[in-house]
Amino acid sequence: xxxxxxxxxxxxxxxxxxxxWAEAYPLLHALDPARLGPDDQASLADAAWxxxxxxxxxxxxARAYTGYExxxxxREAAMMAxxxxxxxxxxxxxxxxxxxxxxxxxxxxxxxxxxxxxxxxWVETEEAQERGAFAEAAEKASEMAAIARRCGNTDLLAMxxxxxSGVLLAEGRVAEGLARxxxxxxxxxxGELSAFFTGWIYCLGLQASMACADLRRAAEWAEAAMxxxxxxxxxxxxxxxxxxxxxxxxxxxxxxxxAADEAAVTCAELLPYETRxxxxxxxxxxGIQRRRGDLTAAEASYARxxxxxxxxxxxxxxxxxAQGKAAAAAAGLRGALxxxxxxxxxxxxxxxxxAAQVEVALALGDLDLSRAAADELAAxxxxxxxxxxxxxxxxxxxxxxxxxxxxxxxxxxxxxxxLHRALALWLELGVPYExxxxxxxxxxxxxxGGDEEGARLELQAARAVFTRLGAEPDTRRATALxxxxxxxxxxxxxxxxxxxLRLVAAGRTNRSIAAELVISEHTVARHLxxxxxxxxxxSRAAATAYAYTHGLx
Numbered sequence: 001x002x003x004x005x006x007x008x009x010x011x012x013x014x015x016x017x018x019x020x021w022a023e024a025y026p027l028l029h030a031l032d033p034a035r036l037g038p039d040d041q042a043s044l045a046d047a048a049w050x051x052x053x054x055x056x057x058x059x060x061x062a063r064a065y066t067g068y069e070x071x072x073x074x075r076e077a078a079m080m081a082x083x084x085x086x087x088x089x090x091x092x093x094x095x096x097x098x099x100x101x102x103x104x105x106x107x108x109x110x111x112x113x114x115x116x117x118x119x120x121x122w123v124e125t126e127e128a129q130e131r132g133a134f135a136e137a138a139e140k141a142s143e144m145a146a147i148a149r150r151c152g153n154t155d156l157l158a159m160x161x162x163x164x165s166g167v168l169l170a171e172g173r174v175a176e177g178l179a180r181x182x183x184x185x186x187x188x189x190x191g192e193l194s195a196f197f198t199g200w201i202y203c204l205g206l207q208a209s210m211a212c213a214d215l216r217r218a219a220e221w222a223e224a225a226m227x228x229x230x231x232x233x234x235x236x237x238x239x240x241x242x243x244x245x246x247x248x249x250x251x252x253x254x255x256x257x258x259a260a261d262e263a264a265v266t267c268a269e270l271l272p273y274e275t276r277x278x279x280x281x282x283x284x285x286x287g288i289q290r291r292r293g294d295l296t297a298a299e300a301s302y303a304r305x306x307x308x309x310x311x312x313x314x315x316x317x318x319x320x321x322a323q324g325k326a327a328a329a330a331a332g333l334r335g336a337l338x339x340x341x342x343x344x345x346x347x348x349x350x351x352x353x354x355a356a357q358v359e360v361a362l363a364l365g366d367l368d369l370s371r372a373a374a375d376e377l378a379a380x381x382x383x384x385x386x387x388x389x390x391x392x393x394x395x396x397x398x399x400x401x402x403x404x405x406x407x408x409x410x411x412x413x414x415x416x417x418x419l420h421r422a423l424a425l426w427l428e429l430g431v432p433y434e435x436x437x438x439x440x441x442x443x444x445x446x447x448x449g450g451d452e453e454g455a456r457l458e459l460q461a462a463r464a465v466f467t468r469l470g471a472e473p474d475t476r477r478a479t480a481l482x483x484x485x486x487x488x489x490x491x492x493x494x495x496x497x498x499x500x501l502r503l504v505a506a507g508r509t510n511r512s513i514a515a516e517l518v519i520s521e522h523t524v525a526r527h528l529x530x531x532x533x534x535x536x537x538x539s540r541a542a543a544t545a546y547a548y549t550h551g552l553x
Contacts, residue, residue, distance in 0.1 A: 005031075005032075005035065008027060008030070008031060009031060009035070009040070011027055012024055012027035012028045012031065012040070012043070013040070013043070015027055016028070016043035016046070016047065019195060019233075020233060021046065021047045021050035021051055021233065022050075022051055022233055024043065024044075024047040025044070025047035025048060025050075025051050025053070028040065028043060028044040028047055029044065029047075029048075029056075033063065036063075037067060038063075038064045038065075038066075038067025038068045038071060038073070038076065039064075041060050041061070041063040041064035041067060042060075042061065042064040042076075042080065044056075044060040045057045045058075045060035045061035045064060045080075045083075048060055049237060050236065050237050051237070052237055052269070052270075052273060054087065054273040054274075055273075057087070058084065058087055058088075061080050061083055061084055061087075062080075062084060064076075064080045065077050065080035065081055065084065065103075068080060069107070074107040074108065074111055075107070075108070075111065075114055075116050077103075077107045078103075078104045078105075078107035078108045078111075078116045078119075079104075079116050079119075081100045081101070081103040081104035081107060082100070082101070082104040082116070082119045082120070084097075084100040085097045085098075085100035085101040085104060085123075088100060090274075101123065104116075104119070104120060105120060108120065113147060113150065113151070114151065115147065115148065115151040115153045115156055117147055118144050118147050118148050118151075118153070118156040118159070118160070121140055121143050121144040121147065122140075122144055122159065122160075122163055124140045125137050125140040125141045125144060125163050125166075125167065126163075126166070128140055129166065129167050129170050134167060134170065134171040137167045137170075138164070138167050138168075140163075141160055141163040141164040141166075141167055142160075142164070144156070144159075144160040144163060145157060145160035145161070145164070148160050154187070154192055154193060155193050155194050155196075155197040156197075158184050158187040158188070158192070158193055158197060158201060159184075159197065159200070159201070161180055161183050161184040161187070162180075162181065162184040162201055162204055162205065164180050165177045165178070165180035165181040165183075165184060165208065166208065168180060169181075169208060169211075169212065172387045173387065174212060174384075174387040174388035174389070175387070175388055175389040175390075177208075177212075178208075178209075178212065178214065178217065178388070181205055181208055181209070182217075184201055184205060185201060185202070185205045185221055185224075187201070188201045188202055188205075188224075188228070189224050189228075195232065198228060199228075199229075199236070199237075199238030199241070199242070200238075202221065202224070202225035202228065202238065202242050203225075203238060203241045203242055205221055206218060206221055206222060206225060206242060206245040207245075209221055209245075210245055210248060210348075211348060212348070212388065213348040213351075213384075213393050213394040213395050214388075214393065215249065215252060215253075215393075215394055215429055215430070215431070216429070216430075218245060218248070218249055219249045219253070221245075222242065222245045222246040222249050223246070225238075225242040225245075225246075226239075226242055226243065226246055229242055229243075239269050240265075240266045240267075240268075240269030240270035240274065240277065240278070241270070241274065241277055243262050243265060243266045243269065243281075244262075244263070244266045244270075244277050244278075244280050244281045244284075246262050247259045247260075247262035247263040247266060247281055247284050248280070248284055250262060251284050251287060251288060252394075252430075252431050253430055253431065253432075254430075254431070254432040254433060254465075254468075254469055256288045256291075256292075256469055256470060259284055259288060260284075260285055260288050262281075263281040263282070263284045263285045264281075264285070266278060266281035267281050267282065275308045275309055276308070276309050276310070278308055279304075279305045279308030279309050279310035280305075280310055282301055282304050282305040282308060282310070283301075283302070283305040283310050283312065283315060285301050286298045286301030286302045286304075286305060286312070286315055286319075287315050289301055290315065290318060290319050290322060291433065291469070291471045291473075291474070292469075292470050292471060292472060293471070293472040293473045295319060295322060295323055298315075298319050299319060302315055302316045302319060311336060311339070313332055313333065313335075313336035313353060313356075314332075314333060314336065314352055314353050314355070314356030314357075316332055317329040317330070317332040317333045317336075317356055317360060318356055318359070318360075320332065321359065321360055321363055322473070326360060326363050326364050327364075329360045329363075330357075330360050330361070330364060330366075333353060333356055333357045333360060336353050337350070337353050337354070337357065340353055348394070348395060350380070351377055351380055351381075351395050351398050351399070352398075354373045354374075354376055354377045354380075354398075354402070355373075355377065355398045355401070355402055357369070357370070357373040358370045358373045358374050358377070358402040358405060358406065359405070361373065362405060362406070362409055362518045363515075363518055364515060365511065365514050365515035365518070367406070367409060367410060367520055370402075370405075370406050370409065371406050371410070373402065374399070374402040374403045374405075374406045377395075377398060377399040377402045377403070378399045378402075378403055380395060380399065381393075381395045381396045381398075381399035381400075384396075392425060392428060392429070393429075394429060394431070396425055397422055397425035397426050397429060397431070397434065400418055400419075400421045400422035400425055401419070401422035401426070401434065401437075401438050401441075403418050403422075404416075404418035404419035404421070404422050404438070404441065405419075405441055407419075408441055408444065408445045408448075408519075409518060409519050409520050409523070410520050410522070410523075411448075411519070411520060411522055411523040411526065415445050416442065416445045416446070416449070419438055419441055419442045419445060420442070422438045423435055423438045423439060423442065426438060432465045432468075432469065433465065433466075433469060433471065435465070436461070436462040436465035436466055436471075436474070437462075437474075439458040439459070439461055439462040439465075440458070440459070440462050440474075440477070440478065440481075442454075442458045443455040443456075443458035443459045443462070443481065444496065446458060447494050447495050447496050448494070448496055448523075450494065452494070452495075455495075456482065459478050459481050459482045460482065462474070462478050463475055463478035463479060463482065466478055481495065490550045490552070491531075491534045491535045491546070491550070492534050493531065493534060493535075496517070496527060497527050497530055497531050497534070498552060499517060500513060500517070500524060500527040500528065500531065501531055501543060501546075501547050501552055502547065502552055503516060503517075504528070504531075504540055504543055504544060504547070505543070505544040505547040505548065505552070510524045510525060510528075528540075528543075531543055
């Protein structure tokens with residue numbers, strides 16, 4: 001006669017065999033651990049992991065390892081040891097992770113070729129890659145593929161393709177690396193892989209796409225990943241890991257409401273176990289709050305992201321700039337750039353910092369620093385083009401926008417051409433907020449050149465985007481500039497000349513005016529010459545008197 005306990009074990013095993021983890025977990029968890037063999041403990045570990053009970057998963061997996069080792073099943077023991085290595089590595093428990101990796105290697109040392117050895121070769125691939133030994137890493141990735149192919153394991157063959165992609169990307173062969181990445185991702189979208197490996201490849205592939213600043217590829221794979229997550233049972237630990245990338249893409253694409261919602265759900269799904277990915281979601285939220293003008297909330301979110309392990313730069317410095325703390329903004333970026341060594345850090349990460357440095361340096365009137373940062377951005381974009389084979393990436397748009405802003409501040413003739421290039425790139429990439437910011441600078445450049453109609457068109461287009469996004473501070477700024485453009489100014493002055501005249505009337509020096517308007521002192525002097533000529537005056541005092549008598553001061 002079958003006992004009640006045996007019936008419970010059978011129900012638990014049936015749920016586990018169907019990968020119905022939400023159903024399997026309570027059934028397995030309720031059983032006496034002493035009655036569970038290593039296979040049942042392994043199933044309990046999987047069920048706990050899929051339902052976001054990572055600590056319980058680790059405990060159950062360690063019991064499974066002990067059971068397999070005692071039973072003389074080295075391959076299964078090695079698999080448990082490797083998974084424990086991976087979990088502890090993600091949690092940054094490096095010493096514990098190293099111990100489990102050593103156990104995995106020990107279990108397989110005297111075994112004939114088997115699919116579990118692929119995991120060890122994968123580790124060797126990543127270790128060689130981190131040392132910069134790319135030839136060795138490529139050889140190891142090929143060895144992993146060969147073992148997977150001989151063992152007939154489709155999952156591990158797809159992972160070996162992803163490993164090969166990682167080596168190529170690290171080596172700087174971005175176009176080739178992304179092609180291999182697409183191959184691995186297609187295996188996931190085609191339903192060729194088990195659920196665990198499908199989610200794993202989606203997460204790692206999305207990380208690689210974002211690291212390469214390939215917004216279109218990331219957007220396509222993020223939607224595919226979330227469609228897969230939606231088709232899975234609700235107990236799916238990959239949801240939050242994939243969702244954060246969809247939040248990042250939505251933020252860049254201007255769907256801020258969706259980005260904020262996705263970020264909030266990501267945190268709920270991942271905390272307290274996967275803090276690093278949750279921190280990225282908090283950082284996305286902070287950026288939206290900052291642009292919408294909720295500076296207090298943004299400050300709290302940047303602090304939370306930092307607490308969870310995410311460097312809050314460059315967003316925090318841009319927040320400080322919005323708060324009028326330009327010196328603090330500059331100091332924060334200096335520290336972040338010092339930490340983010342160009343050779344050690346991913347190029348896209350550094351370009352975000354450099355783009356912010358251009359903005360902050362221009363606000364401080366430091367044309368030399370802004371030019372140096374823009375030049376490094378341009379050099380980085382050229383290097384990236386050689387690696388990825390495209391001149392139409394986020395990096396190229398950032399570089400063009402920075403060079404255009406610096407050229408305008410320095411009163412260089414090619415400023416408008418550079419800004420039009422940046423605008424075209426942002427529009428092509430589908431990044432509306434950055435495109436609207438470029439339009440604001442283009443409007444200023446048009447006015448400086450006497451093209452009031454061109455300035456008005458750019459301001460109107462920028463304001464429409466800011467209004468749609470809910471970027472209230474930028475909307476107010478664009479509206480104010482449009483209001484000024486719609487007024488007939490005395491003496492034939494342009495809006496920028498009127499701004500300079502008001503500051504002259506307030507007793508400001510050329511240097512102070514340059515810092516206030518984010519232009520060079522040379523440009524201020526040129527505006528003053530134009531003002532003197534249009535007003536038929538020959539001194540700052542006479543210009544000041546004109547300003548007061550005509551309601552401009």
